[in-house]
Amino acid sequence: MTRSAHRPRRTLQVAGASAAALLTLSACSSSGTGSDKGSSPAKPSGTVTVFAAASLKESFEALGKTFEKQHPGTKVTFNFGGSDTLAASITSGAPADVFAAASPKTMATVTDQQDAAGTPVTFVRNRLEIATPPGNPDHISSLKDLTKPGLKVVLCDKTVPCGAAAQKALDAGGLTLTPVSYEQDVKSALTKVELKEADAAVVYRTDVRAAGDKVAGVDFPESAQAVNDYPIALLENAPNPKAAKAFVALVRSTEGRKALSGAGFLKP
Amino acid sequence: MTDLDDTTTGVLAEGLDARLVVQRGTFRLDITLTAAPGEVVALLGPNGAGKTTALRALAGLTPLTSGHLRLDGTPLDATPPESRPVGVVFQDYLLFPHLTALDNVAFGPRCRGAGKAEARAQAADWLDRMGLADHAGAKPRRLSGGQAQRVAVARALATRPRLLLLDEPLAALDARTRLEVRAQLRRHLAEFEAVAVLVTHDPLDAMVLADRLVVIEHGHVVQEGTPSHIARHPRTDYIARLVGLNLYRGRAEGHTVRLDAGPAITTTEELSGPAFVAFPPGAVTLYRERPSGSSARNLWRCEVAGLETHGDQIRADLTGALALTADLTTVAAAELDLHPGAPVWAAVKATQTHAYPA
């Protein structure tokens, strides 16, 4: 199973962006389960520390388990959180191997400090959806519907990525929306809908997916104008660069993409 | 166990008529208390006897387990404390520290419905009567002990109670102030036309202030009567010690009382049956050698158990044939070379003893 999974991945990565070349290489070397490659010095081992945006939690945890199975003797530890917070701890010297951010802007704060090794690659994209209580009781079918008077809508605060994206989508639709609250993060916005305190929230598709049947999702065309790129990068001072490369490779493999699209992410 | 000159029992149309029963854990207070208007009754007893409990029951601060309480013919058992025509002077006065003397006294009239100005006028009048007009604006912490006590009395009287309760009214005062305040309080109580009940463990306060004493021990009345009667006829060791008498109980036969435990005492009274014999410590004469020519028939061999100064005298506690206390002058004590453990002979003249039926 592990072996067969490698072949298509390899082809795909060769065909990928030039920045992926390095990763392809590492993916090859890290795949050494056969005795012919047992002598390879690149065989991943030890602990990989991954800092990742909170929205990646479910899919990355699943991939972490896969990785540990594929590479016995390794262990993946995660630090999930707001991308800005994670970026701040990386630039302050937190010992991390991989950083997966929810926006290029936060990744930029890391690359600006020369803390990333190589150029970050966009590995998934996320777009917005409207979350409503199950059954969509207010019959919301478009972004414009959210401007109906009396409707309690929560948005993310403009200072966090989902809020900025929502603003972009509203601008694209030429709409003005006064929410009842600008929530501090996407999960809080979603919680307000889950508890039926708010009638709708503009959140990521992945969050709607993760909430299961506690909310319903409504797609809207303006979301195409506010698609969020998720970049991933190896870090300059990674304590375990070999294993880190292997993990990034797994994220970008077919298997990784399958897990991520299962969570609602879009292909880059 | 009621005393000879007990006052009238039964329902009184006026004054206080109470049977107070309060059960608290293992302690039980069960006393009957009556008093006529104008009468001052002192509840006297050792600590823990139940005096304060009785007072609180009268004020309604502690509920009665059973019994009854009537004041001027009106039952008060079920009346909450704020509706009882009862005034209380607490042991440490409990003057409200945030109010002036005037407002402390005006507090009662205000609560009983008087307007602010009227209540203050009444309060000013009471303070004036207590000689405290100059201190009306003072907060309690700036009043001396004696002044605070008078404010407390004024505060209690300002509600025009039909029953005035005083809990150890002089206990918080130093010796000199006490003398002066006691005299004043006596005057105020004498003027008071309704019933006053005061609680004290000090026999002097009780005897100076009260018309009648009710002695309580272990929750029960052990004796009641006028101060002079009780002083002359104590019925328990506690009262005897209070009034400074040696007291013994025995069986009288003519001029001799044979004690329940101990020798016989020769008396002047002629009695038969159970009896008490009492004599003051000053009636005892001590000798180091057995007095050969003494006519005293009451002569016992004792031993000094302890010595202490008592005013300008020495009080000796004796054990031996008869346990007793004896008072003697400092000079006499020195001449006798008294010290704990010294053997002595104690003599009491029959004329100095007092015997009465038990």
Next chain:
Amino acid sequence: MPVPLLVPALIGLAFLLLPLIALLVRAPWRSLPEQLTSAEVWEALRLSLVCATAATGLSLVVGVPLAWLLARTRFPGRGLVRALVTLPLVLPPVVGGVALLLAFGRNGVIGQWLDSWFGITLPFTTTGVVLAETFVAMPFLVISVEGTLRAADPRYEEAATTLGASRFTAFRRVTLPLIAPGIAAGAVLAWARALGEFGATITFAGNFPGRTQTMPLAVYLALQNDPAAAIALSLVLLAVSIAVLAALRDRWMTAS
């Protein structure tokens, strides 16, 4: 002065003061005037002061009688009630906020009736901010006042009763003035706690400038992408609370 006491004391003092000093050292003094002239800052500050004061007032109105109940009456389960009253002290404020939503939210245990009977919804309103702050701050007041009540001599109330005062009059005219310093101290504690409240407020009342965005919320959100602005806002909050606490301390707490 004994060294085993002095050294830890100085370490403790330094530990408390250093972060505040760091805040001052790293403050963007040059851009400060610009940061503080934005209307949003003053809106947030005004809202913080109004809500903290209202929460303190609400805490006084219901917290003092609650403290009295705990200190002066006996009823079965009193110990349990006291423990429950102090629960918000240990509860993470965010959990408190969620609990408030479950109780007073539009869909909450009580909130649904408030909504359907009176048309009142509390989340996302300034009233919601006051409620969230009260929930978190009131235990400080209750604990403080209950302690003072326990230390106060209950016989003063009895004395008032014998003078004809009902229990309520005795409480109002005697007990209340006697425990005023304790109430003041408790109110100051509660006010300070309410002013700094974040978790319960943002969870229950959300975040909307001018309506529910108090200073701590503004600070937190500014921190996401403009740390300099967050520091500036924190300095304002710090200055205001120091000023108010110092003023109250001089006026009330030292007088007792």
